[in-house]
Amino acid sequence: MGAMAARNISRFWEWGRKIICVGRNYADHAKELKNAIPTEPVLFLKPPTAYVREGSPILVPLYTSNLHHEVELGVVIGKGGTSILQSDAMDHVAGYALCLDMTARDIQDECKSKGLPWTMAKAFNTSCPVSEFIPKENIPDPSKVKLWLKVNDQLRQSGCTSQMIFSIPYLISYISDFITLEEGDLILTGTPKGVSAVQDHDELQAGIEDILTMTFKVNRQEL
Ligand SMILES: CC(=O)CC(=O)C(=O)O
Numbered sequence: 041m042g043a044m045a046a047r048n049i050s051r052f053w054e055w056g057r058k059i060i061c062v063g064r065n066y067a068d069h070a071k072e073l074k075n076a077i078p079t080e081p082v083l084f085l086k087p088p089t090a091y092v093r094e095g096s097p098i099l100v101p102l103y104t105s106n107l108h109h110e111v112e113l114g115v116v117i118g119k120g121g122t123s124i125l126q127s128d129a130m131d132h133v134a135g136y137a138l139c140l141d142m143t144a145r146d147i148q149d150e151c152k153s154k155g156l157p158w159t160m161a162k163a164f165n166t167s168c169p170v171s172e173f174i175p176k177e178n179i180p181d182p183s184k185v186k187l188w189l190k191v192n193d194q195l196r197q198s199g200c201t202s203q204m205i206f207s208i209p210y211l212i213s214y215i216s217d218f219i220t221l222e223e224g225d226l227i228l229t230g231t232p233k234g235v236s237a238v239q240d241h242d243e244l245q246a247g248i249e250d251i252l253t254m255t256f257k258v259n260r261q262e263l
């Protein structure tokens with residue numbers, strides 16, 4: 041093989057592409073944080089340095105004392121595009137991944153109260169744990185996917201993508217109107233209710249019913 045190995049979408053986290061996150065896409069989660077139900081998608085970004093894979097820990101940034109888990113379905117883009125029609129959107133999907141949108145909730149609350157962006161709360165290193173790539177064929181109906189998350193064996197989150205306010209085709213079309221989607225991009229589609237704090241040494245286990253599970257340790261960042 042030559043020096044340039046072919047890139048494989050099943051290792052999308054190595055491609056250095058965008059991570060586009062949708063917030064407040066489940067009414068029950070918006071309500072638990074006392075946020076209004078959105079009439080348009082709420083979007084923010086994570087850098088590719090946010091990715092972490094099983095076997096490596098989720099690091100708690102030194103500046104937070106309230107790090108929350110948010111379990112989410114991730115959509116991996118297989119074909120890029122701009123101004124994608126909702127009717128064509130699923131042709132742009134290569135597959136899925138189970139994802140966590142780790143959130144420094146105290147920092148997010150502070151940013152919200154000051155009208156500042158959520159970058160420090162959402163985009164830090166290891167803020168996006170991801171599972172193996174799930175080929176599109178393995179989830180024939182992404183609008184009926186059951187997600188769950190346990191902390192130290194205690195169930196904290198359990199939801200279904202049928203509860204999403206904005207569907208996957210709608211989100212792909214909406215985002216691509218102003219951010220060109222590229223092959224290897226990941227869209228996090230929002231979290232259901234049950235988010236809660238994690239501590240140093242906790243074990244997070246999350247799953248997509250009948251498809252896969254993943255496990256991550258939490259470690260406080262070293263000084
Ligand atoms: C309030 C949030 O952190 C929004 C978010 O990320 C979500 O998934 O909802």
Ligand SMILES: [Mg+2]
Nearest residue numbers: 110141230231
């Ligand atoms: Mg989220």
